[in-house]
Amino acid sequence: MAVEQFQATAHLQSGTLVKVRSRGFEFTLDEPAELGGTDTAMNPVEALLGALGACQAIVASAYAKKFKVQLDDFWVELEGDLDPDGFMNKADVRCGYSAIRYTYHIKSESAQADIDAFIAFIGTKCPVGDSLMQPVALQLAGVVHEK
Protein backbone atom coordinates (compact mmCIF):
# COMPACT_ATOMS: atom_id res chain seq x y z
CA MET A 1 0.00 0.00 0.00
CA ALA A 2 0.94 3.65 -0.03
CA VAL A 3 -0.58 6.78 1.46
CA GLU A 4 -4.37 6.45 1.54
CA GLN A 5 -7.11 8.95 2.23
CA PHE A 6 -9.59 8.47 5.06
CA GLN A 7 -12.73 10.61 5.28
CA ALA A 8 -15.42 11.67 7.72
CA THR A 9 -18.01 14.41 8.12
CA ALA A 10 -19.33 16.13 11.24
CA HIS A 11 -22.73 17.82 11.00
CA LEU A 12 -23.93 20.23 13.69
CA GLN A 13 -27.49 19.49 14.80
CA SER A 14 -29.31 21.51 17.45
CA GLY A 15 -27.21 22.97 20.30
CA THR A 16 -23.84 21.20 20.55
CA LEU A 17 -25.09 17.86 19.21
CA VAL A 18 -23.00 16.69 16.25
CA LYS A 19 -23.54 13.73 13.96
CA VAL A 20 -20.29 12.08 12.85
CA ARG A 21 -20.39 9.96 9.69
CA SER A 22 -17.89 7.86 7.78
CA ARG A 23 -18.59 5.22 5.09
CA GLY A 24 -22.26 4.98 6.08
CA PHE A 25 -21.46 4.50 9.77
CA GLU A 26 -22.33 7.15 12.33
CA PHE A 27 -22.31 8.15 15.98
CA THR A 28 -23.22 11.34 17.80
CA LEU A 29 -21.20 13.59 20.09
CA ASP A 30 -22.41 16.33 22.44
CA GLU A 31 -21.14 18.31 25.44
CA PRO A 32 -22.12 17.99 29.10
CA ALA A 33 -24.20 20.84 30.57
CA GLU A 34 -21.18 22.48 32.25
CA LEU A 35 -19.53 22.84 28.83
CA GLY A 36 -22.67 24.28 27.25
CA GLY A 37 -24.27 21.13 25.85
CA THR A 38 -27.29 18.90 26.29
CA ASP A 39 -25.36 15.85 27.54
CA THR A 40 -26.81 13.25 25.19
CA ALA A 41 -23.45 11.70 24.21
CA MET A 42 -19.76 11.78 25.12
CA ASN A 43 -17.86 14.83 23.85
CA PRO A 44 -15.13 15.06 21.18
CA VAL A 45 -12.19 15.00 23.61
CA GLU A 46 -13.61 11.89 25.31
CA ALA A 47 -14.19 10.32 21.88
CA LEU A 48 -10.56 11.15 21.07
CA LEU A 49 -9.43 9.17 24.13
CA GLY A 50 -11.76 6.35 23.08
CA ALA A 51 -10.42 6.33 19.52
CA LEU A 52 -6.87 6.12 20.94
CA GLY A 53 -7.78 3.18 23.19
CA ALA A 54 -9.69 1.45 20.37
CA CYS A 55 -6.71 1.88 18.08
CA GLN A 56 -4.39 0.35 20.70
CA ALA A 57 -6.87 -2.51 21.21
CA ILE A 58 -7.02 -3.20 17.47
CA VAL A 59 -3.20 -3.19 17.24
CA ALA A 60 -3.22 -5.64 20.17
CA SER A 61 -5.75 -7.84 18.38
CA ALA A 62 -3.79 -7.72 15.12
CA TYR A 63 -0.40 -8.60 16.64
CA ALA A 64 -1.25 -10.97 19.53
CA LYS A 65 -0.61 -14.10 17.48
CA LYS A 66 2.76 -12.84 16.21
CA PHE A 67 3.87 -12.37 19.84
CA LYS A 68 2.39 -15.76 20.86
CA VAL A 69 0.00 -14.00 23.22
CA GLN A 70 -3.46 -15.47 23.78
CA LEU A 71 -5.77 -12.57 24.62
CA ASP A 72 -8.61 -13.76 26.84
CA ASP A 73 -9.53 -10.13 27.48
CA PHE A 74 -8.04 -6.74 26.62
CA TRP A 75 -9.20 -3.25 27.46
CA VAL A 76 -7.66 0.16 27.83
CA GLU A 77 -8.40 2.77 30.48
CA LEU A 78 -7.48 6.31 29.41
CA GLU A 79 -7.24 9.65 31.15
CA GLY A 80 -6.21 12.98 29.68
CA ASP A 81 -5.36 16.39 31.16
CA LEU A 82 -7.05 19.34 29.48
CA ASP A 83 -7.76 22.88 30.64
CA PRO A 84 -11.24 23.95 29.42
CA ASP A 85 -10.18 27.60 29.87
CA GLY A 86 -8.47 27.26 26.47
CA PHE A 87 -11.66 26.34 24.62
CA MET A 88 -13.63 28.82 26.77
CA ASN A 89 -11.18 31.58 25.75
CA LYS A 90 -10.68 32.48 29.41
CA ALA A 91 -6.92 31.92 29.59
CA ASP A 92 -3.99 31.76 27.22
CA VAL A 93 -3.41 28.03 27.63
CA ARG A 94 -3.35 25.32 25.00
CA CYS A 95 -6.86 24.16 24.06
CA GLY A 96 -6.00 20.49 23.71
CA TYR A 97 -4.60 17.72 25.87
CA SER A 98 -1.26 18.35 27.51
CA ALA A 99 -0.93 14.69 28.58
CA ILE A 100 -2.76 11.38 28.15
CA ARG A 101 -2.13 8.35 30.36
CA TYR A 102 -3.34 4.86 29.49
CA THR A 103 -3.46 1.58 31.36
CA TYR A 104 -3.72 -1.76 29.58
CA HIS A 105 -5.88 -4.45 31.18
CA ILE A 106 -4.92 -7.84 29.82
CA LYS A 107 -6.18 -11.30 30.68
CA SER A 108 -3.79 -13.93 29.39
CA GLU A 109 -2.03 -17.10 30.48
CA SER A 110 0.76 -16.65 27.92
CA ALA A 111 4.43 -16.38 28.93
CA GLN A 112 5.29 -13.15 30.78
CA ALA A 113 8.23 -12.39 28.48
CA ASP A 114 5.97 -12.63 25.41
CA ILE A 115 3.38 -10.39 27.05
CA ASP A 116 6.05 -7.82 27.97
CA ALA A 117 7.37 -7.69 24.39
CA PHE A 118 3.80 -7.47 23.06
CA ILE A 119 2.87 -4.61 25.40
CA ALA A 120 6.00 -2.67 24.47
CA PHE A 121 5.19 -3.11 20.77
CA ILE A 122 1.53 -1.98 20.77
CA GLY A 123 2.28 1.67 21.47
CA THR A 124 4.73 1.90 18.57
CA LYS A 125 2.24 0.86 15.86
CA CYS A 126 -0.88 2.77 16.82
CA PRO A 127 -2.02 5.28 14.14
CA VAL A 128 -4.10 7.40 16.54
CA GLY A 129 -1.29 7.43 19.13
CA ASP A 130 1.23 8.52 16.52
CA SER A 131 -1.16 11.28 15.35
CA LEU A 132 -1.17 12.66 18.90
CA MET A 133 2.52 12.23 19.72
CA GLN A 134 3.84 13.78 16.51
CA PRO A 135 2.40 16.95 14.96
CA VAL A 136 -0.13 16.51 12.14
CA ALA A 137 -0.38 19.21 9.44
CA LEU A 138 -3.94 20.54 9.73
CA GLN A 139 -5.18 22.69 6.90
CA LEU A 140 -8.42 24.56 6.20
CA ALA A 141 -8.94 23.42 2.59
CA GLY A 142 -11.91 25.64 1.87
CA VAL A 143 -15.16 27.23 2.97
CA VAL A 144 -18.39 26.48 1.13
CA HIS A 145 -20.76 29.33 1.93
CA GLU A 146 -24.45 29.02 1.10
CA LYS A 147 -26.94 31.78 1.85
Added chain:
Amino acid sequence: MAVEQFQATAHLQSGTLVKVRSRGFEFTLDEPAELGGTDTAMNPVEALLGALGACQAIVASAYAKKFKVQLDDFWVELEGDLDPDGFMNKADVRCGYSAIRYTYHIKSESAQADIDAFIAFIGTKCPVGDSLMQPVALQLAGVVHEK
Protein backbone atom coordinates in the same frame (compact mmCIF):
# COMPACT_ATOMS: atom_id res chain seq x y z
CA MET B 1 -11.46 26.30 35.82
CA ALA B 2 -8.07 24.67 35.75
CA VAL B 3 -6.71 21.49 34.26
CA GLU B 4 -9.39 18.80 34.32
CA GLN B 5 -9.25 15.09 33.69
CA PHE B 6 -11.31 13.45 30.95
CA GLN B 7 -11.71 9.66 30.83
CA ALA B 8 -12.71 6.87 28.46
CA THR B 9 -12.29 3.12 28.11
CA ALA B 10 -11.94 0.94 25.02
CA HIS B 11 -12.82 -2.73 25.37
CA LEU B 12 -11.84 -5.25 22.68
CA GLN B 13 -14.74 -7.50 21.71
CA SER B 14 -14.46 -10.26 19.09
CA GLY B 15 -12.11 -9.62 16.15
CA THR B 16 -11.30 -5.93 15.80
CA LEU B 17 -14.60 -4.70 17.23
CA VAL B 18 -14.05 -2.31 20.14
CA LYS B 19 -16.58 -0.77 22.50
CA VAL B 20 -15.71 2.79 23.52
CA ARG B 21 -17.29 4.13 26.71
CA SER B 22 -17.21 7.43 28.57
CA ARG B 23 -19.58 8.65 31.32
CA GLY B 24 -22.16 5.98 30.47
CA PHE B 25 -22.17 6.83 26.75
CA GLU B 26 -20.77 4.41 24.19
CA PHE B 27 -20.15 3.73 20.52
CA THR B 28 -18.34 0.94 18.68
CA LEU B 29 -15.41 0.99 16.28
CA ASP B 30 -14.17 -1.73 13.93
CA GLU B 31 -11.95 -2.07 10.86
CA PRO B 32 -12.97 -2.69 7.25
CA ALA B 33 -12.18 -6.14 5.80
CA GLU B 34 -9.03 -4.92 3.99
CA LEU B 35 -7.58 -3.84 7.33
CA GLY B 36 -8.43 -7.14 8.99
CA GLY B 37 -11.81 -6.31 10.50
CA THR B 38 -15.48 -7.20 10.23
CA ASP B 39 -16.62 -3.77 8.96
CA THR B 40 -19.46 -3.17 11.40
CA ALA B 41 -18.45 0.40 12.29
CA MET B 42 -16.06 3.17 11.24
CA ASN B 43 -12.47 2.69 12.37
CA PRO B 44 -10.43 4.68 14.95
CA VAL B 45 -8.69 6.92 12.42
CA GLU B 46 -12.04 7.80 10.82
CA ALA B 47 -13.48 8.43 14.30
CA LEU B 48 -10.49 10.69 14.96
CA LEU B 49 -11.39 12.79 11.89
CA GLY B 50 -15.01 12.82 13.06
CA ALA B 51 -14.03 13.92 16.58
CA LEU B 52 -11.97 16.75 15.04
CA GLY B 53 -14.89 17.90 12.87
CA ALA B 54 -17.33 17.60 15.79
CA CYS B 55 -15.01 19.66 17.97
CA GLN B 56 -14.80 22.37 15.28
CA ALA B 57 -18.60 22.30 14.91
CA ILE B 58 -19.06 22.70 18.67
CA VAL B 59 -16.61 25.61 18.76
CA ALA B 60 -18.61 27.13 15.87
CA SER B 61 -21.85 26.63 17.80
CA ALA B 62 -20.38 28.11 20.98
CA TYR B 63 -18.93 31.25 19.34
CA ALA B 64 -21.39 32.07 16.53
CA LYS B 65 -23.31 34.60 18.60
CA LYS B 66 -20.14 36.40 19.73
CA PHE B 67 -19.19 36.88 16.06
CA LYS B 68 -22.78 37.93 15.14
CA VAL B 69 -23.05 34.92 12.85
CA GLN B 70 -26.41 33.22 12.45
CA LEU B 71 -25.71 29.56 11.64
CA ASP B 72 -28.53 28.10 9.55
CA ASP B 73 -26.37 25.05 8.87
CA PHE B 74 -22.79 24.04 9.64
CA TRP B 75 -20.89 20.89 8.77
CA VAL B 76 -17.30 19.87 8.28
CA GLU B 77 -15.88 17.58 5.62
CA LEU B 78 -12.54 16.02 6.59
CA GLU B 79 -9.88 14.03 4.78
CA GLY B 80 -6.62 12.70 6.16
CA ASP B 81 -3.51 11.14 4.60
CA LEU B 82 -2.28 7.97 6.28
CA ASP B 83 -0.06 5.14 5.08
CA PRO B 84 -1.43 1.80 6.41
CA ASP B 85 2.03 0.27 5.85
CA GLY B 86 3.00 1.85 9.20
CA PHE B 87 0.32 0.02 11.18
CA MET B 88 0.87 -3.12 9.07
CA ASN B 89 4.60 -2.98 9.95
CA LYS B 90 5.47 -3.24 6.24
CA ALA B 91 7.44 0.00 5.94
CA ASP B 92 9.30 2.38 8.21
CA VAL B 93 6.79 5.21 7.84
CA ARG B 94 4.86 7.05 10.51
CA CYS B 95 1.75 5.13 11.60
CA GLY B 96 -0.50 8.14 11.97
CA TYR B 97 -1.82 10.96 9.83
CA SER B 98 0.75 13.10 8.04
CA ALA B 99 -1.88 15.67 7.03
CA ILE B 100 -5.57 16.39 7.58
CA ARG B 101 -7.58 18.80 5.41
CA TYR B 102 -10.99 20.11 6.39
CA THR B 103 -13.65 22.10 4.58
CA TYR B 104 -16.30 24.09 6.41
CA HIS B 105 -19.81 24.14 4.96
CA ILE B 106 -21.72 27.08 6.32
CA LYS B 107 -25.22 28.33 5.57
CA SER B 108 -25.64 31.86 6.83
CA GLU B 109 -27.00 35.22 5.72
CA SER B 110 -24.77 37.12 8.17
CA ALA B 111 -22.24 39.74 7.02
CA GLN B 112 -19.30 38.29 5.08
CA ALA B 113 -16.72 40.09 7.26
CA ASP B 114 -18.25 38.56 10.41
CA ILE B 115 -18.26 35.11 8.83
CA ASP B 116 -14.62 35.49 7.77
CA ALA B 117 -13.52 36.47 11.29
CA PHE B 118 -15.60 33.63 12.75
CA ILE B 119 -14.10 31.04 10.40
CA ALA B 120 -10.56 32.20 11.18
CA PHE B 121 -11.29 31.93 14.92
CA ILE B 122 -12.78 28.40 15.02
CA GLY B 123 -9.53 26.62 14.24
CA THR B 124 -7.67 28.38 17.04
CA LYS B 125 -9.97 27.22 19.86
CA CYS B 126 -10.54 23.56 18.99
CA PRO B 127 -9.24 21.14 21.66
CA VAL B 128 -9.04 18.13 19.30
CA GLY B 129 -7.32 20.22 16.62
CA ASP B 130 -4.77 21.51 19.11
CA SER B 131 -4.14 17.92 20.32
CA LEU B 132 -3.23 16.95 16.75
CA MET B 133 -1.23 20.06 15.80
CA GLN B 134 0.92 20.12 18.93
CA PRO B 135 2.50 17.01 20.48
CA VAL B 136 0.65 15.40 23.40
CA ALA B 137 2.66 13.51 26.04
CA LEU B 138 1.38 9.93 25.86
CA GLN B 139 2.33 7.65 28.71
CA LEU B 140 1.72 3.99 29.51
CA ALA B 141 0.66 4.38 33.13
CA GLY B 142 0.46 0.70 33.93
CA VAL B 143 -0.45 -2.85 32.94
CA VAL B 144 -3.02 -4.81 34.91
CA HIS B 145 -2.42 -8.46 34.13
CA GLU B 146 -4.97 -11.08 35.11
CA LYS B 147 -4.49 -14.79 34.39
